[in-house]
Amino acid sequence: MVATDPLWLPSISYDETELRKMDSALVMADGTALGSRPGIRAGDPGLAVSLAGTTVNVSAGTAVLYRSGQGVYRAQLAATSPGTLTAANASFSRIDLVYLRVWDTAVDASGLRKADTVYLAGTASASPAAPTPGATEIYIPLATITVPSTGGGGTGAATVSSTVRQVTVAPGGVLPVSSTADIAISGVYVGQARFNTVRMVPEYWTGTAWVAQGDWSSFSPTWTASTTNPTLGNGTLVTRWTRVGRSITWMGSLTVGSTTSGGSGTWQMTLPVAAASNGITMIGSADYVNLFDNEYVGLVEVQGGGTTVGFTSKVITSYYFTNVSNTSPVTTSSNSRLHWNITYEAAT
Structure with missing residues (x-):
């Protein structure tokens, strides 16, 4: 894709990678040059994952994805069903992953430029972990699905967790954080603000730590x-x-x-x-x-x-x-x- 200026302006063109890098100005920084924090918009209920029997459903929504060197990808999807839940293991539980993916032939040589949702079954284990998509995939996680075993009394239903779901905001926006991973991430500039939903307090980055007014x-x-x-x-x-x-x-x-x-x-x-x-x-x-x-x-x-x-x-x-x-x-x-x-x- 190439964008050109109107005819009354000097002829200047931008390829799709340049345009995506320009979009970095619209999204919260991640502390690297041109880097952006991917995720769902804060407060947006879209791209929610649910189960209808064994059918995996994802509601309509929009999100921002990012890949180093390629810039920001903006994606929107109607409601989708990325697949059917894989049958439970007889002995061990399993953690599956549902994620939003962007195809970009410049990265994955797929010949495609589109977005979709993916259901990826994990491996049943005594200590199960969510699977990791392929190295060339441009994606953000939407949810995990824990599937209990069928044997040994493990007859409970599969459960969906949105803990892995990441949100993002515009530059200077107050980012809500709730997961352990997000809370542990350092700030990218002194004075950066976020809202810690575990402590239910606004916090500010001092350059070395996140602190809230009233902290001892x-x-x-x-x-x-x-x-x-x-x-x-x-x-x-x-x-x-x-x-x-x-x-x-x-x-x-x-x-x-x-x-x-x-x-x-x-x-x-x-x-x-x-x-x-x-x-x-x-x-x-x-x-x-x-x-x-x-x-x-x-x-x-x-x-x-x-x-x-x-x-x-x-x-x-x-x-x-x-x-x-x-x-x-x-x-x-x-x-x-x-x-x-x-x-x-x-x-x-």
């Missing part, structure tokens, strides 16, 4: 003191934080070990994200527990524009609060614990 992450703060910095030794310092917009929630737990040194002076911890310069001192809750002693209720505070938090604790013998340190509210000992939780506004 680990953070290792730097523990310092105003005079001499502490050393953690065999103690533990664990913190977690989450972000929704510019709202940061951070919680942590410090447990002193036998080789921990509390340093000298007021304790501080670095924040996971700097606080906004809003002129407000943001306050959260803190709790200091000294083994075989008392529990000292207190506060954790961050100044507007700050990058660290400080801790204060109620002193049992007075009405006052004191800055938490190696010696206040009491001398630190092995298994002393400091816990805190604070929500504050982030600088950016």
Whole structure:
């Protein structure tokens, strides 16, 4: 197939491969040059696979297929029946595959340029797997059919699963993902959006991972003191934080070990994200527990524009609060614990 420009324009022609490669601009990228993600349109119920007795049926629909070097194939089909279910095995179950195929004689030397649906029976086995179409076939899977054995009590009906069915969207579209394989696929650009239907949350690609607003992450703060910095030794310092917009929630737990040194002076911890310069001192809750002693209720505070938090604790013998340190509210000992939780506004 060759396309030419109208007569009033300069004579330019494109072969079918060039036109298909141009169509890559219309489909979600797959992270390769000119690459496109094949699949059914998100929200399109077409090309659904069902069984009527032993007859395999596929409803009318449209889809996008892709092959490297050949570009994007757009296909639409009326309702079809690609075949009759192969008889069940007496001893083992089987997984069959139903897929949409495009014939392109430039790839498969078939002499054809058309689309159809295919029913491909799998091999009965103690650990059955869906079959794989031939290497030259341009296809997308539509469904698998699990066929139980006829012997050993395996008398159940064959069942259709659309788990292998892949969807695609236009560039910049929010892709719904539900299968384990799709959820595991990395994003192709920072800021790419998708909707995880298992977690039921929108997720965004950071360049290294898919994250959702409100996801919790680990953070290792730097523990310092105003005079001499502490050393953690065999103690533990664990913190977690989450972000929704510019709202940061951070919680942590410090447990002193036998080789921990509390340093000298007021304790501080670095924040996971700097606080906004809003002129407000943001306050959260803190709790200091000294083994075989008392529990000292207190506060954790961050100044507007700050990058660290400080801790204060109620002193049992007075009405006052004191800055938490190696010696206040009491001398630190092995298994002393400091816990805190604070929500504050982030600088950016």
